[in-house]
Amino acid sequence: MCGIIGLMAKKEELRQSLGELVLPMFDCMAERGPDSAGLAVFAAAVEPPLRRFSLFSERHGYDWSGLAGSLETDLDCRADVVTRDNHAEVIAPLEVDRLRQWLKQRGNGVRVLSVGNSIEVFKDVGRPDEVARRYEFSALRGTHCVGHTRMATESQVSPAHAHPFTAGEDFCLVHNGSLSNPYSLRRLLEEENLEFETDNDSEAACRFLQWRMRKGDTIEQALGSAFEKIDGFYTFLIGTANQMVLVRDPFACKPAVVAETDQYVAISSEFRSLAHLPGVSEANIFEPLPEQIYVWRVAA
Amino acid sequence: MKTVRLDLSTTSVREVNDYLHHQLVTEGVRVVEILHPNGMHNIAVGLDCPIEAHVRGNAGYFIGGMNKQAHITVYGNVGWSVAENIMSGSVRVKGNASECTAASGHGGLVVIEGDSSSRCGISMKGCDIVVGGSVGHMSGFMAQAGNLVVCGDAGAHLGDSLYEAVIYVRGKIHSLGADAREEPMMEADYVKIGELLKRAGFELPPKEFKRVASARTLYHWNAEAHQEY
Numbered sequence: 001m002c003g004i005i006g007l008m009a010k011k012e013e014l015r016q017s018l019g020e021l022v023l024p025m026f027d028c029m030a031e032r033g034p035d036s037a038g039l040a041v042f043a044a045a046v047e048p049p050l051r052r053f054s055l056f057s058e059r060h061g062y063d064w065s066g067l068a069g070s071l072e073t074d075l076d077c078r079a080d081v082v083t084r085d086n087h088a089e090v091i092a093p094l095e096v097d098r099l100r101q102w103l104k105q106r107g108n109g110v111r112v113l114s115v116g117n118s119i120e121v122f123k124d125v126g127r128p129d130e131v132a133r134r135y136e137f138s139a140l141r142g143t144h145c146v147g148h149t150r151m152a153t154e155s156q157v158s159p160a161h162a163h164p165f166t167a168g169e170d171f172c173l174v175h176n177g178s179l180s181n182p183y184s185l186r187r188l189l190e191e192e193n194l195e196f197e198t199d200n201d202s203e204a205a206c207r208f209l210q211w212r213m214r215k216g217d218t219i220e221q222a223l224g225s226a227f228e229k230i231d232g233f234y235t236f237l238i239g240t241a242n243q244m245v246l247v248r249d250p251f252a253c254k255p256a257v258v259a260e261t262d263q264y265v266a267i268s269s270e271f272r273s274l275a276h277l278p279g280v281s282e283a284n285i286f287e288p289l290p291e292q293i294y295v296w297r298v299a300a
Numbered sequence: 301m302k303t304v305r306l307d308l309s310t311t312s313v314r315e316v317n318d319y320l321h322h323q324l325v326t327e328g329v330r331v332v333e334i335l336h337p338n339g340m341h342n343i344a345v346g347l348d349c350p351i352e353a354h355v356r357g358n359a360g361y362f363i364g365g366m367n368k369q370a371h372i373t374v375y376g377n378v379g380w381s382v383a384e385n386i387m388s389g390s391v392r393v394k395g396n397a398s399e400c401t402a403a404s405g406h407g408g409l410v411v412i413e414g415d416s417s418s419r420c421g422i423s424m425k426g427c428d429i430v431v432g433g434s435v436g437h438m439s440g441f442m443a444q445a446g447n448l449v450v451c452g453d454a455g456a457h458l459g460d461s462l463y464e465a466v467i468y469v470r471g472k473i474h475s476l477g478a479d480a481r482e483e484p485m486m487e488a489d490y491v492k493i494g495e496l497l498k499r500a501g502f503e504l505p506p507k508e509f510k511r512v513a514s515a516r517t518l519y520h521w522n523a524e525a526h527q528e529y
Binding site: 121272275285 | 437
């Protein structure tokens, strides 16, 4: 199964309570994906050269302030750190490769979950409602968020295999479904010197799309080429710094429901996780058509 | 007539269904009001008694599944597989339905007043379905018996691999599936549509409908077709 959710707030006051609104959506989708969960939230962009780095350590009680201290000393920059359980967000004026290189040497197994000016990613194993509370999703603020509850079918249950997957900067994908040709996608991308963190099929889709966009495609063009190259069942929900994008496979095998009002766009695998939203009874509710690309942009 | 109210905000679906299956008949209840469904799954499945059930709100997957005798009305939208495997009685949805409406339904009447999404009437085996709006892609896929009446448009691949079910469409047909073909309307078709529309409560002229049925070229294996149908 798996559950996907997405919420884009169109008005400033909803952006301040994005986490509170999304939490019941998340809890409700726990039944569709009880083994792990994740959420990407897009908040106010930090000014370059600053970047947001979401980091994860499998060790509980990891010494994040120690890590930040060594990072500041070794790389000679200021690093602001906010920690939540196994997760830390570091905001620092660093090149991505430089931080990754440093983490390899000094990070004691700390992994990078996401990089960008706006994106922050949380993901871990456990019941989605517990994960949501452990990482204080209800306190999150931002313009939009993309989340997932996982019922693993094709690769192991681990924090790294949880969704969202990220590639490049300010780009993430969640997936409900299963792909039948992830290995041919991987071979294609490995020839382009792309590296993978897991053997998960959704990671292959995420990297494929972001690779197409790095080559100059718009998201619509990248998805057009995904229709040709990616075989299998999917509802993909993609988050970028200023967009939320939804697409279903040519048979629309996996569910999705959209509810849109002048206040928000909410997406879920099932209506029941939208039922609590304010004004949902007056919302424009529809099911996305197969192979149609739906794009919502953040209003200024 | 004795009416009972069941509130899903305070009672679980399992308890509600248990009541509908066992206690209801012994208490002589004829009308049931089900409140706060909030998109929950499996509401009022497996009913087997001649009652009216009114579901006040949006329901999730499988509502009214396997229904016998009961007349269920949903005052909202429904999720996948409403009235799946319906045997008799009726299920009416005032709003829209998601995928696989009345999948595999054997008998009875299913009315969707709004739109019904993809695979409406998939593998239906004798029930009647009337959709006030449009149906999505691959509707009527492998439908074996019964009638699917669509007052709006039909999506891609309508009636793919049809058996003996008949599909009537008033609006545009995006495309026909393999082995489905449009056929001339006969007097019996107009009579049948007229009856179904009346039972469903839609006032539309039967003359505006087209008939889609099986060309029966897939009934027997043809080794010379090279899998090209």
